[in-house]
Structure formats: structure tokens, C-alpha cells
Amino acid sequence: MVARITLVEGDITEQPVDVVVNAANSSLLGGGGVDGAIHRKGGPQVLEECRRLRASHWGKGLPTGRAVATTAGRLPARWVVHTVGPVYRAEEYEERAELLASCYRESLRAAAGLGARTVAFPAVSAGIYGWPPADAARIALGTVAEVLDGGDAEAGAELAEVRFVLFGSEMYGVFERARRELFGREV
Incomplete structure (x- = not known):
């Protein structure tokens, strides 16, 4: 694996990284949770x-599972990569789990296209979109590790660190348990 995967409990808007990933809604115009915080602090x-x-390419909104980059404004990051996570629906699990994994892959591709070395992710879809946190953590960590291990050489080639910035000790604990289950060690 080229990059390290780290977990941090904290506020994603305070991360001095190249790219902060925004768990956006399809409008790209801000909202609640991480999306609202990034828009407020980014300015x-x-x-x-x-x-x-x-007004141009995404007139109907950004589709679920896709990612697009903007400036980071007043954030300590250089760029924001906006991605739209899926709303959890158990009856559509397979399709929606693939869309959630796509959020991570597409965000890493967008970051790589910018020349980023460090990327900070929130727990996409694990808040208001209702994704069960333990499953969201497994999908997030597993997808990122797969990309970094060469599953997508273009997306993972230049990265030094992928950081999951988790709001609160409960979500941090969920991700830490998933990391131990998946990897059995630090990655």
C-alpha cells in the first residue's frame, strides 16, 4: 500500500490536508451536517x-456516487471534493453499497487529478442518510484500501495519507473496530 490510512476524531473543516471530501447533497449548494459545515467554513x-x-456540466445536480472538485475557500485544505452518498435502503443494498464505494473511488480519482498527497474523508452516508455506521466503515475502509493497493493505480498513485475524520468518539470507535476487523493492524 502506497499511502497510510489514518483515523482521527475531530472536525473535518480543521484538517490541513490537500483535499477535504464533502459528503454533499446533489444540489452542491450546501446543506446540513458535514456539507453545511464545509460550506460555512469554506465561505x-x-x-x-x-x-x-x-450552471454548466451538473445542471441537474451531481449524481450519487460521483465526485467533483472546487476550491476550499477559507478551509485549511487546498481543495474540496464533493461526493454524493446514497441514502440507505435495505431492499436496495447491493446497488447502494456499490454507490457508496464509488463515492470513495471517485473522490480519490478527483484528488489524484489535482495532484493531492493527503485526503480527509468524513463517514459518507453514515449520518442523515441513514447508512448503518459499522457497514459504512467497512465499505469506506475496504474501498480505500483496495484503491491504495493498486485496484485503481491512477487514483492511489501519489497519495501519502488518506485520513478518516470522524465526528465524535462513537463514530471513531466504529471505524477503529472495522479497521481491526478488516486489517488486524494499522494501515
Whole structure:
């Protein structure tokens, strides 16, 4: 594996990394949770670039599982990569789990396209979108590890660190348990 996967309990808007990933809604115009926090702290530059994206290529909104980059505005990061996670529906699990994995793959591709070395992710879809946290953690960590292990050489080639920034000790604990289950060690 080229990059390290780290877990941090904290606020994603305070991470001094190249790319902060935003768990966005399809409008790209801000919302609640991580999305709202990134837009508030990033300031009007982030919103302005999102509006330009909506006025051009993403007029109908960013599809679930896709990712697109903007400036980070006043955030300590260089860029924001916005990705739209799926809403959890047990009856559509397989399709939606693939969309959740796609959020991580596409975000890493977008970060690689920017030349990023460090990327910070939230727990995409594990909040208001209702994804069970333990399953969201397994999908997130497993997908990122697969990309970094060469499953997508373009996306993982230059990365030094992929950091999961988890809000609260409960979510941090969920990710730590998933990491031990998947890897049995630090990665």
C-alpha cells in the first residue's frame, strides 16, 4: 500500500490536508451536517464554484456516487471534493453499497487529478442518510484500501495519507473496530 490510512476524531473543516471530501447533497449548494459545515467554513468561494458547476456540466445536480472538485475557500485544505452518498435502503443494498464505494473511488480519482498527497474523508452516508455506521466503515475502509493497493493505480498513485475524520468518539470507535476487523493492524 502506497499511502497510510489514518483515523482521527475531530472536525473535518480543521484538517490541513490537500483535499477535504464533502459528503454533499446533489444540489452542491450546501446543506446540513458535514456539507453545511464545509460550506460555512469554506465561505462564498466554495458556493460560487458549486454554482458554476450547476450552471454548466451538473445542471441537474451531481449524481450519487460521483465526485467533483472546487476550491476550499477559507478551509485549511487546498481543495474540496464533493461526493454524493446514497441514502440507505435495505431492499436496495447491493446497488447502494456499490454507490457508496464509488463515492470513495471517485473522490480519490478527483484528488489524484489535482495532484493531492493527503485526503480527509468524513463517514459518507453514515449520518442523515441513514447508512448503518459499522457497514459504512467497512465499505469506506475496504474501498480505500483496495484503491491504495493498486485496484485503481491512477487514483492511489501519489497519495501519502488518506485520513478518516470522524465526528465524535462513537463514530471513531466504529471505524477503529472495522479497521481491526478488516486489517488486524494499522494501515
